[in-house]
Amino acid sequence: MDAETTGAGYGDSPGVDGLLAMCDLVSPLAIRVAATLRLPDLLGSGCTEIADLARKSGTEAGALLFLMRYLVGKGLFTEPAAGHFELTSTGRALTDDHPSRLRASLDLNGTGGRFDLAYTGLLDTIRTGRAAYPQVFGRSLWDDLAASPYLSSSFDSMMTTMAAHWAPDVVTRHRWDDVRHVADVGGGAGDLLIELLTAHPEMRGTLTELPATAAKARDALARAGLRDRCEVVAGSFFDSVPKGADVYVLAHVLHNWPDPEALEILRRCAEAAGPRGRLLIVDRLCGDGTVSYPDAAVNLHMLVVFGSKERTLAQFTELVQAAGLRIGTVEHTPSGSAHLSCLPAEAPSGAASRP
Ligand SMILES: C[S@@+](CC[C@H](N)C(=O)[O-])C[C@H]1O[C@@H](n2cnc3c(N)ncnc32)[C@H](O)[C@@H]1O
Numbered sequence: 331m332d333a334e335t336t337g338a339g340y341g342d343s344p345g346v347d348g349l350l351a352m353c354d355l356v357s358p359l360a361i362r363v364a365a366t367l368r369l370p371d372l373l374g375s376g377c378t379e380i381a382d383l384a385r386k387s388g389t390e391a392g393a394l395l396f397l398m399r400y401l402v403g404k405g406l407f408t409e410p411a412a413g414h415f416e417l418t419s420t421g422r423a424l425t426d427d428h429p430s431r432l433r434a435s436l437d438l439n440g441t442g443g444r445f446d447l448a449y450t451g452l453l454d455t456i457r458t459g460r461a462a463y464p465q466v467f468g469r470s471l472w473d474d475l476a477a478s479p480y481l482s483s484s485f486d487s488m489m490t491t492m493a494a495h496w497a498p499d500v501v502t503r504h505r506w507d508d509v510r511h512v513a514d515v516g517g518g519a520g521d522l523l524i525e526l527l528t529a530h531p532e533m534r535g536t537l538t539e540l541p542a543t544a545a546k547a548r549d550a551l552a553r554a555g556l557r558d559r560c561e562v563v564a565g566s567f568f569d570s571v572p573k574g575a576d577v578y579v580l581a582h583v584l585h586n587w588p589d590p591e592a593l594e595i596l597r598r599c600a601e602a603a604g605p606r607g608r609l610l611i612v613d614r615l616c617g618d619g620t621v622s623y624p625d626a627a628v629n630l631h632m633l634v635v636f637g638s639k640e641r642t643l644a645q646f647t648e649l650v651q652a653a654g655l656r657i658g659t660v661e662h663t664p665s666g667s668a669h670l671s672c673l674p675a676e677a678p679s680g681a682a683s684r685p
Contacts, residue, residue, distance in 0.1 A: 361424070362443055365436040368400070369408035370424040373407065373417045380413040431491065440484035443594050444474070448634050458547050461637030471635060472540065482542045486519045489582075493521035496665040499583070500612060503661060503669065509533060512598050515567050515599055516583035520547035524554045535560040536572050567595050571602040581612035582667070586636045589649065596653035600674070608673050609655060615668035616640045646670055 333516065340346050364370065367387040377386050380398065384391035402409050406421035413642050417425075426433050435442035444467065451462030475482040500522060506512075510533065514523045517537040527535050537547050537560065544564035551560045563572055568591070571578065578599045583590045599609055616625045616639075625640060631636045641649070643660060650657055650672050661669040 356400070357404055358446070360397060360404070361406070362436045362438050362446070363397060364401055364406065365424050365433045366438040366443065368426065368431070368433070370406070370417055370421050371426050373415055374422065374425050378414050378416060380415070383415070393514045400564055404453040419502060432597045433485065435488070437484070441471075441475075441481055441488055442484070444471075444481070445631070445635055452634060455637075459633075459637070463636070476540065476542060479542070483546075486543055486546055489518045490521050492582075493518070496581075496612065496663070496667045497522045497525045499663040499665050499667065500579070500669065501529050501611070503663060504610070504671075506530050506533065509576045511536070511575045512577045512579060513538065513572060513602070514579045514581070515571055515595070516580065517547060518581075519543060520550040520554075520562075522579065522581055523560065524551060524556060525545075527551075527556050527559055528554065533559070536563060536575055537561075538563045538565060538567055538571060540564070540566065563684045567598055569598075573602045573604065575603070575607065577608045577610055579610045579612065583613075584611060584649075585613050585632055585640050586638055588636075588638050592638075593649055593652055596649060596655065600655050603674070605674050605676075608671065611646065611650075611672060612639045612667050613670070615646070615648075615660070615662065615670075616642045616668060618642050618644065653674070 342348065367389060369387060372383055372386050373615070378385055380395050381391050383389075384394045387394065396642050398415050399409065401407050401421075402415070405418055406424070407415045408418060409415055410524050422428065423430055424433050424436070425526070434440055436446075438447065444463075448463040448466050449462075451466040454465055455462040461470075464473075467474055469477070471485075475485055506526065506529070507528070512523070512526055512533060513536040514520075515537055518521055520537055523535045523537050527533055531630065535556070537544070537551070539547055539562070540552075541564040544562050548557075548562045551557055551562065561572075564611060567583075580595065580599060584595065587595065596609070600607075603609060613623070614628060616629065621629070629639050632640060643657075647657055650670070654675055655672040656675045657670050658673050659669075659671045661671075663669060
């Protein structure tokens, strides 16, 4: 129950108001339902009367009226006449074309919405240490994405939006001039590879991905005019990683996996790289000891969705060594991702400055 709204009496002890605001589950869900049903878009397009809104959103008019009036109370809509609603500036931020892209990330049928709903399994996760997502939805995120094109597109476009922040750092902060062939392992829809191959016209690329995302990467690389310089391999990086690249990039992949699986991925990449190849891990690096709030929030997210974690440098070092590699250089970047350049354990140390 939204205790703040109903005025349930919890006294006026210091901190109670703040806690009540933080505990409220109703507003986050009501707002997500409005975003999922695209109610702000309908209002913005002139559909303002409740029966019309219900018809166009495929909802039950009486139930929708309760939701609309709740959200009037929360400042998203106004009700200038009974059963007629209008958008406020807050509600307008939930329209699909708003630059914040907030609607898509709150859509309960999209990846962001499902990440949020996975937290309904948090109690079990904290008791067992297991991911909540497969318990709540009956299968892992990756199986979920494979089964639903809508979800898969929503995840890939979330990754593309994030790549705009971190991929330029990967291109500009390393020496790529002597790299003839780069492999992006778990390379998503090809965002990084497109930037790298565009910046380095002599470079060839290989991208390995699960089949649905591999198909999107193939299309994106073709649209970027890079089809001739790039091979897209559909398959699992647990089975094999194509040999022959000078540098293997693992961007935001290892943090999706607990240690045993992360080690397997690193081993497949180390095997493929051979004695002359290099790995570039792009991932968040957690501090040792007391962690910042953003690290704590991302760690909880990784645990709930994947049963995994963001790693400290010591944890990465241990994993990388177990895969027969060593970390050459570590670079922190403004985008928040760290770059860990890894090379075979026995390689000469002079090679460490390369990607
Ligand atoms: C968090 S995303 C990162 C994508 C991209 N590297 C980036 O940083 O934007 C992890 C990627 O790993 C891919 N992936 C998951 N399991 C995989 C597997 N078994 N084999 C290959 N790719 C996999 C997913 O499809 C997803 O695109």
